[in-house]
Amino acid sequence: MTRVVAGTVGGRSLEVPPKGTRPTSERVREALFSRLGHLGVLDGARVLDLYAGSGALGIEAVSRGAVHATLVEHARVAADVCRRNARALGLTDRVAVVAERAERFVGRAAVAPWDLVLVDPPYDVSDEDLAQVLLGVTGSLDPDAVVVVERAARSTEPTWPAGLERFDVRAYGDTRVWFAEPAHPGADGGAGDPAAPGD
Template sequence: MTRVVAGTAGGRTLVVPSSGTRPTSERVREALFSRLEHLDAVEDARVLDLFAGSGALGFEAVSRGARSAVLVDSARVAVDACRRNARSLGLADRVDVVADRVDRYLARLAPADAPEPAGAFDLVLLDPPYDLADDVLQVAVDGVARCVAPGAVVVVERSTRASAPTWPAPLDAIDDRRYGETRVWFAERPV
């Protein structure tokens, strides 16, 4: 059973897609959001949750005070779960669920030839399937760099066996943490 850990929806259960997703454990989510709150990255943030799965990370952010969240996943079962969770948590007015491939969504949001980053998001959470190829994740990270606001924080969660992401400009690495078999990398766009 996956639940929202804290905030206005704390303790509420989330619907998890039956296959193809690996929800972030409550222990890792608690540690991750403790770090994000220390960075002052959650309150009133515009959040982008990529490879959303159940939407646990995006819903956790909104429950803890983020202004809004966009949850993106290409799997129909994940999109349906995110929409059900948004309704059951009473957060549908602050959460937009997008059925699309992450690379395609980011290319539309902030084209590679754009002269300036779009500045659409303050917090971006990438929690791809553990078996996602490094080059596919890197395309997503490169796209994210074009859509973050000054001061934004970007988080990538993967297996400890996976390679660290390469942070493109304007993102700078600020931290990485290990929680059992999970590694979390943090970057920010300087103000």
């Protein structure tokens, strides 16, 4: 069973698609959102959850103070699960679900800039495809936004496009999570310790 870890709907159960997704474990979500809370990016945030699966990451963000989350998931079955989860938790006014491929969605300009982008692609998404998605979101970020990429620990670091710089990376068991931010003039970039352990 998957649950929302904390916040206004903490402890509530989430439906998970029957196949084809890789839900983020509660342990990883707890560590990830603890880090995001420390960074101060959750309160009032506009969140984009790409490759949403069950919607657990975006819903967790809303539970913890984000004002709105857009869940993007191209698999119809999974997108329907996202909608049912939002409805069951009473979050339909704060959670929108878009049944579309991530690369197509990010190819359009956002109505307003994103404060937090959560990217948890399936294993079969190539490094090249991931790089294109990251490039697509770069132009729609708030200057203080955070972009999070979650992949298997054995995966190579994402190829960051011009305009995005990695500032931290954490390992949680067999999962590795990279944190990036919009590049600022004069920043040295990549300051995070690539060997930083998980919590």
